[in-house]
Amino acid sequence: MRPFLAIVAVGAGTYTLRAVFILALANRRISPSVIAALDYVAPAVLGALVVSLMIDANGRMDVGPAEMIAFIVGGATVFKTRNFLLAAILGMAAFWGVGAFF
Numbered sequence: 845m846r847p848f849l850a851i852v853a854v855g856a857g858t859y860t861l862r863a864v865f866i867l868a869l870a871n872r873r874i875s876p877s878v879i880a881a882l883d884y885v886a887p888a889v890l891g892a893l894v895v896s897l898m899i900d901a902n903g904r905m906d907v908g909p910a911e912m913i914a915f916i917v918g919g920a921t922v923f924k925t926r927n928f929l930l931a932a933i934l935g936m937a938a939f940w941g942v943g944a945f946f
């Protein structure tokens with residue numbers, strides 16, 4: 845029963861944190877500088893995810909051919925189109941495609 849309670853508590857905490865910001869900012873105008881800063885959230889999150897997946901538990905790079913090709917495909921897609929969703933889709937397709945051969 846304890847794992848279930850932990851899941852419920854984490855879910856309630858996550859919902860509360862999100863709801864507080866939505867309710868607090870519901871009737872307020874967000875400044876253009878904040879909106880401009882939010883444009884950098886997607887690249888920062890994508891970079892953090894990529895780096896965290898490429899480093900092993902000892903802090904060393906753990907990159908195989910599938911990861912490297914997916915990184916190159918995703919990076920080239922972002923560079924060419926500036927579309928992070930398309931980069932994630934093409935990078936994962938490249939990762940799975942190359943991973944099927946190795």
